[in-house]
Amino acid sequence: MSPDRTDSRPLLDVRDLDVAYEVSGSSWRRTTTTVVKGVSFHIDAGETYGLVGESGSGKSTTGRAILRLAEVAGGTIEFDGTDLATLGERTPLSYRRDVQAVYQDPAGSLNPRHHVGRAVTDALKRHGTGDRAERQDRAREAFAQVGLTDAHLSRFPSEMSGGQLQRVAIARALVLEPRLVICDEAVSALDLSTQSQIINLLMDLQQASGVSYLFITHDLGVVRHMAHRLGVLRKGELIEQGDTSAVFADPQHEYTRSLLAASPSSHPEGREQRRADRLARRRGAAQASEGAGGTAASASPTAPAAAASSPARPATADMRQAGPTRPMVARPEGRA
Numbered sequence: 001m002s003p004d005r006t007d008s009r010p011l012l013d014v015r016d017l018d019v020a021y022e023v024s025g026s027s028w029r030r031t032t033t034t035v036v037k038g039v040s041f042h043i044d045a046g047e048t049y050g051l052v053g054e055s056g057s058g059k060s061t062t063g064r065a066i067l068r069l070a071e072v073a074g075g076t077i078e079f080d081g082t083d084l085a086t087l088g089e090r091t092p093l094s095y096r097r098d099v100q101a102v103y104q105d106p107a108g109s110l111n112p113r114h115h116v117g118r119a120v121t122d123a124l125k126r127h128g129t130g131d132r133a134e135r136q137d138r139a140r141e142a143f144a145q146v147g148l149t150d151a152h153l154s155r156f157p158s159e160m161s162g163g164q165l166q167r168v169a170i171a172r173a174l175v176l177e178p179r180l181v182i183c184d185e186a187v188s189a190l191d192l193s194t195q196s197q198i199i200n201l202l203m204d205l206q207q208a209s210g211v212s213y214l215f216i217t218h219d220l221g222v223v224r225h226m227a228h229r230l231g232v233l234r235k236g237e238l239i240e241q242g243d244t245s246a247v248f249a250d251p252q253h254e255y256t257r258s259l260l261a262a263s264p265s266s267h268p269e270g271r272e273q274r275r276a277d278r279l280a281r282r283r284g285a286a287q288a289s290e291g292a293g294g295t296a297a298s299a300s301p302t303a304p305a306a307a308a309s310s311p312a313r314p315a316t317a318d319m320r321q322a323g324p325t326r327p328m329v330a331r332p333e334g335r336a
C-alpha cells in the first residue's frame with residue numbers, strides 16, 4: 001500500500017512540547033529541569049521524520065513523551081487528531097498498538113529464557129489478537145517479512161546475532177500493524193552491513209504498509225537515507241527542520257552546519273568518500289612520480305567519479321529509494 005493521504009491532517013502533530021524531569025527527590029521542594037523546550041513538528045502517514053542532535057539534546061525524551069513514558073509539561077501531542085492529554089492516565093491499548101518502538105538494544109527487551117518467537121506471539125496475546133494457532137501463524141508471517149525463518153522462532157536471544165535480534169524487535173513491533181514506529185537509535189549498535197540491511201528492510205516495510213517512522217539518531221548519514229524530513233534538536237530546542245535534501249543542501253543554522261561537517265567521520269559514506277579521495281591521491285602521486293604530472297581526476301576517472309556521483313550513499317547500502325529520490329508524501333499546506 002502506498003502512503004496515500006486522504007486528508008491534510010498529520011498522523012502525529014507535536015506542538016510547543018515541553019518535557020521536564022524532576023532532578024530533586026526532596027518531598028518539600030520539587031526541582032525540575034526542562035529538557036525539551038517548545039518543540040513542534042509533525043509526521044504524515046507513510047512518512048519518515050528524522051530527529052537528530054548530539055547526545056543529551058532531548059531526542060529520546062521527545063520519543064518517550066510521544067510513547068507517554070515521559071510526562072508532557074507543556075504543549076500538545078496529537079495522534080490522528082486526538083490530543084494525548086485527553087486519553088487519561090492509562091494509555092489505551094489501541095494507542096499502544098498504533099505507536100510502537102524499536103530501540104538500540106533489542107536483547108534488552110527480550111526475555112533471555114523465552115524463544116524469540118514468543119516475543120511476537122506474546123505481543124499479539126497482550127493485544128487480544130487471535131487464538132494460539134493464529135498467533136503462531138502471524139509470528140511466522142512476521143518473521144518471514146523481516147527475513148527470518150521458521151527455525152528462528154524457537155531460538156533463544158543468546159543464539160542470535162545483533163542484526164537478527166533487531167529483526168525480531170521489528171517483527172514484534174510490526175506484527176501489531178502500528179501506524180507509527182519510533183525507532184530510537186535502532187540501527188546504531190549494528191555493523192555497517194547489517195545497518196544497511198535493516199534500513200532497507202524498514203524502508204521496504206514502509207512501502208508495503210504505509211507505516212510512519214520517527215527515526216531518532218545521532219547519525220546524519222542514516223537520516224539522510226531514511227528520512228523525508230528531519231529536525232535538528234539542540235539543547236532541547238528544535239533549531240531547524242525541513243525536507244532532508246534541503247537541509248543537507250543548504251543548512252540554515254550554524255549548529256546544523258557543524259553537525260553536517262562532523263558527520264563524514266562517523267558514517268560509511270564519509271569513509272567511502274575518504275577512501276576514494278585517498279585512492280585518487282595515491283593515483284595522482286603515482287602518476288606524478290612516474291612523471292605524468294596528471295591530477296587525480298585526470299589520472300583516475302573512476303575514483304573521483306565514484307566520490308562525486310555518490311556523495312550521500314553508504315558504501316554497503318542498497319539505496320533503492322534513497323533520500324531525495326524517494327517518493328515524497330504530500331504535506332499539508334504551510335507546514336515545514
Ligand SMILES: Nc1ncnc2c1ncn2[C@@H]1O[C@H](COP(=O)(O)OP(=O)(O)OP(=O)(O)O)[C@@H](O)[C@H]1O
Pocket residue numbers: 021022023035053054055056057058059060061062218
Ligand atoms: N529520567 C531522567 N531524569 C532526569 N534527567 C533525564 C532523564 N532522562 C534523560 N534526562 C536528561 O535529559 C536530557 C535529554 O536526554 P535524552 O536522553 O532525551 O537525550 P538524547 O538526545 O536522546 O541523548 P542520547 O543521544 O545520548 O540518547 C539529558 O540532559 C539527560 O541527562
